[in-house]
Amino acid sequence: MTQIQLTEEQLMAQKRRNRWLAFALVTFVVVVGTTTAIRLQNVDLSKSEGLYFDGSMDPGAGSAALDGAEDE
Amino acid sequence: MSQADLSAEATIARPGTARDYLELLKPRIIMLVVFTALAGLVCAQGVTGVTMNPVMATVAILSVALGSGAAGAINMWYDADIDAVMSRTATRPIPSGAVPREEALTLGLVMSAVSVLLMWMSSNAAAAILLAISIAYYGWFYTMLLKRRTPQNIVIGGAAGAFPPVIGWLAVTGTTPLDPWILFAIIFFWTPPHFWALSLVAHKEYEKADVPMLPVTHGAKATRRQIFYYSLLLAPLALTPVLTGLGGWVYAVAAAGLGAIFVGFSIKVLRSRAGEPDAGAPERKLAMGMFAFSIFYLFAIFAVLLVEHGLGAYVPVGGLT
Numbered sequence: 001m002t003q004i005q006l007t008e009e010q011l012m013a014q015k016r017r018n019r020w021l022a023f024a025l026v027t028f029v030v031v032v033g034t035t036t037a038i039r040l041q042n043v044d045l046s047k048s049e050g051l052y053f054d055g056s057m058d059p060g061a062g063s064a065a066l067d068g069a070e071d072e
Numbered sequence: 073m074s075q076a077d078l079s080a081e082a083t084i085a086r087p088g089t090a091r092d093y094l095e096l097l098k099p100r101i102i103m104l105v106v107f108t109a110l111a112g113l114v115c116a117q118g119v120t121g122v123t124m125n126p127v128m129a130t131v132a133i134l135s136v137a138l139g140s141g142a143a144g145a146i147n148m149w150y151d152a153d154i155d156a157v158m159s160r161t162a163t164r165p166i167p168s169g170a171v172p173r174e175e176a177l178t179l180g181l182v183m184s185a186v187s188v189l190l191m192w193m194s195s196n197a198a199a200a201i202l203l204a205i206s207i208a209y210y211g212w213f214y215t216m217l218l219k220r221r222t223p224q225n226i227v228i229g230g231a232a233g234a235f236p237p238v239i240g241w242l243a244v245t246g247t248t249p250l251d252p253w254i255l256f257a258i259i260f261f262w263t264p265p266h267f268w269a270l271s272l273v274a275h276k277e278y279e280k281a282d283v284p285m286l287p288v289t290h291g292a293k294a295t296r297r298q299i300f301y302y303s304l305l306l307a308p309l310a311l312t313p314v315l316t317g318l319g320g321w322v323y324a325v326a327a328a329g330l331g332a333i334f335v336g337f338s339i340k341v342l343r344s345r346a347g348e349p350d351a352g353a354p355e356r357k358l359a360m361g362m363f364a365f366s367i368f369y370l371f372a373i374f375a376v377l378l379v380e381h382g383l384g385a386y387v388p389v390g391g392l393t
Contacts, residue, residue, distance in 0.1 A: 013087035020090050028186065035131055035193045042125075 088170040096148050096165045096176055097141030097183075104370070105140040105236045108259060109133055111374040112240025112252055118381025119251060119318060124195070124244045131194035132243040136236055138187035139203045143232070145180030146211035149173055151219070154281040160274060180211065195243035202242055206235035220282070223289040226271075230263030231256075237374075251318045258310050258373065265302040265338060266366035268295050272347035272359040292347025299362070303338035307331030310373060319377060320386040326376045330369050337362045 006014065110133055117123055124132070148155070148166055156167035165171040184207050192200035214229030222228075234256040241252035268286055271278060272295060275287035287295045310327045313319035319327065341362050346355040380386040 010087045013089060016090060017088070017093075020093070031131055031134070031190060032193065034127060035190070038125055038127055039193070 088165060088175075092165040092168075092170040093179065096145045096171055096179065098144030098147070099141075101144060101233070102137050102140045104367075105233065106133055106137050107371065108255070108374050109136040109236035109240040111377050112237030112255060113244055114240075114378055114382040115237075115251065115255075115318060116241040116244035118386065120245050122245050128194045129243070131190055132199070132240070135187045135191035135194060135200075135203060136239060138183050138190065139207050140236075142180045142183035142187055143207045143210040145176050145183065146207075147215045149176040149180060150211075150215050152176075154220075154283060157281040158274075158277040160277055184211070191239075191243070196246050198246055199239055199243040202235060202239050206232055206239065209235070221284070223284045223286045225284070226267045226286075227264050230260050230267075233263060234259035251313070251316055254309075254312050254316065254318065255374075255377075257312075258306070259370065261302055261306045261309055262366065262370055265299040265306065265334075266363065266370075268299050269341065269359050269363040269366060271295065272341070273356050273363075275347055287347050292345070292351075295347060296342045296344070300338045300342045303335050307335050313377070314389050317388060320380050320388050322380055322385055322387070323373075323376045324389055327373060330372055333365065334369055337365055 113124070113129055113133065148164060151161075152164075152166040152173055155161035155164050161167065166173055166176055184204070187207070188200050188204045191203045210229070210232035214225065214232050218225040218229050237255035237259070238248055238252040241255075242248055271285045271287050272292060275285060275292070278285040279288045286298060308331070310331050311319075311324065314324045314327070341358060344355050344358050345351050346359040348355070
């Protein structure tokens with residue numbers, strides 16, 4: 001395997017890019033964590049509604065299925 | 073310039089900095105996109121009374137910014153060959169060799185996925201889908217299909233930049249009534265006169281790069297005429313939010329005044345020889361003046377809506393709402 005020798009300038013640029021990538025990754029984790037926490041606060045997990053899909057395309061689907069099960 | 077030439081150049085070029093990667097995302101377009109998306113989001117809350125958690129709203133706007141940046145990176149990846157030919161774009165990160173072409177594509181694709189995911193998490197699936205459509209519209213439909221094929225590239229492609237206020241509105245309410253589509257139409261009809269004003273100055277560059285912009289294919293006179301027609305359409309269209317109740321008194325006055333100036337500019341450009349081979353500095357200045365004013369126009373129109381609905385300055389125009 002050939003070893004690529006980076007110049008001092010290239011090494012510095014690589015370091016700076018790595019720092020920005022780390023910053024972006026940490027930010028992403030924080031944003032995902034925060035939005036999930038806020039969603040969890042606002043959702044009643046005991047009901048059929050999901051955490052990320054509000055069921056707006058078929059609003060009565062979940063409850064209708066439950067009603068049917070009770071009738072039987 | 074072929075991809076092989078670009079690769080060869082990249083090996084001897086300077087190392088890319090964070091600034092190069094930021095430039096790859098087209099930050100000035102991001103600012104406009106974020107601003108119009110924010111206006112859509114704030115107007116939706118003001119008109120419907122539905123409120124969005126401020127943190128979620130911030131993440132939704134961040135998603136729009138990321139999506140815009142992603143589309144910009146994909147555009148730069150695909151257009152690297154023609155960017156290298158035009159002096160206006162030759163210093164961009166890929167043609168200058170600061171960023172390898174494949175890295176730009178990777179960044180664009182990863183950011184696209186992240187932006188759509190974050191939009192879904194912060195608002196709803198519909199807003200996320202529309203964001204994905206808008207990224208594909210600009211990054212694929214406009215960049216890869218329209219731009220090099222038809223002089224109507226800017227007209228049809230203009231829809232890509234018009235989606236943000238609809239996405240902002242959708243993020244809040246999950247629905248898209250008439251109002252956000254009016255905002256869409258304003259940006260859609262604003263894009264051609266805005267861009268053609270610039271192309272009257274830069275048409276030689278487009279010709280060199282073989283991009284069929286209107287001044288290249290139909291000449292400067294036809295372009296100036298089209299700028300005038302679109303301005304005539306845009307000015308009254310920008311007043312329609314007053315009819316639906318989206319815009320109040322402040323908006324009505326601002327849209328009427330700014331629209332009159334916009335049409336006035338287009339008449340000056342129409343009467344000039346801007347874009348002609350014998351055009352001099354005054355003509356170039358006039359075309360660039362219209363280009364600069366068009367940016368101010370759009371910012372101002374959406375800023376007024378933001379102030380009306382975000383800062384409580386909305387006073388309905390009586391009898392029309």
